[in-house]
Amino acid sequence: MSNHPQDFLPAQAHDAIEALGDDVWWVPGTMRMNKLMGVSRNMVIVRSGDELTLLNPIRLDAAGEQQLEQLGRVRHLVRLGCFHGCDDAYLKQRYGAEFWCQADSRTYPEPPSDHVLAEDWPLPFPDAQLLVFREVKRPECALLIRRGDGILVTCDSLQHYTNWQRHSLIARLAMPLMGFSRRLLVGPLWLKFQTPADSSVRPDFERLLKLDFDALISAHGAPLMQDAKNQARGAVERAFADKGANR
Ligand SMILES: [Fe+2]
Structure with a gap:
């Protein structure tokens, strides 16, 4: 049984799809939690042949869908973090795409996965590599696009901010108080x-820092297209330097 488009969360405000090179695009979008709180939210689009893979998928408005459909055929939807996924069911229905997520990624139980994301298992396109966080309490992974010097796509683990655009006033005021700043950081x-x-997530970031990448696109903030690995090293050092809580 299929639902009507209006049965799903409507498209939230977003800008046009922007090219980043190497058949990779991003969409600067938003996520509004309530009347006062709204933050940036990004999708990455990867083309392989004529197939599109959406990473951290978000529903686009009619003009955005038209632009998306001109790039190729939406074939795969990939949920990289368990705290995201409110648009996955809509996108699966609209495009008949195959849905990928980690086992137990159940914050959004719909749609059920067609493929489980796991290291050393098949991925939606050939030049992809997956890193699964092993030390965390809930599912999270990152996907490396092995093109150029490497583009790492994260969900919430590493986030890169250059400004607070697409954030509501309350979010702009609250985020610095919660440990967010305008640079690459481990999501506080x-x-x-x-x-x-009594444990630490640091070993996962040490494995992440062994991947070959120079660019990073997170589900929040703005793409960091150069020097990302170097800046990720700094972010990890800061996150775990003096924090008894984080170790
Ligand atoms: Fe997030």
Whole structure:
């Protein structure tokens, strides 16, 4: 049984699809939690042949869908973090795409996965590589696009901000108080939610830093298209330097 488009969350405000090169695009979007709180939210689009893979998928408005459909055929939807996914069911229905997520990624139970994301398992396009966070409490992974010097796509683990555009006034005021700043950082709230008692997530970031990448596009903020690995090293050092809580 299929639902009507209006049965799903409507498209939230977003800008036009922007090319980043190497058959990779991003969409600067938003996520509004309530009347006062809204933050940036991004989607990455990867083309392989005529097939499109949407990473951190978001529903686009009619003009955005038209632009998307001109790029190729939407074939795969990939949920990289368990705190995202409110548009996955809509996109699966609209495009008949195959949905990928980690086992137990159930914050948004719909749609059920067609493929489980796991390291060393098949991925939606050939020049992709997956890193699964192993030390965290809830599913999270990152996907490396092995094109050029490497583009790492994260969800909430690493986030890069250059400004607070697409954030509501309340978010702009609150985020610096919660540990967010305008640079590449380990998501401070994410790290709190994800760190088990008496344990550390740092080993996952040490494995991430062994990947070959120079660009990073997170589900929040803005793409960082150069020097991302170097800046990621700094972000990890800062996150775990003096934090008893994070170790
Ligand atoms: Fe997020």
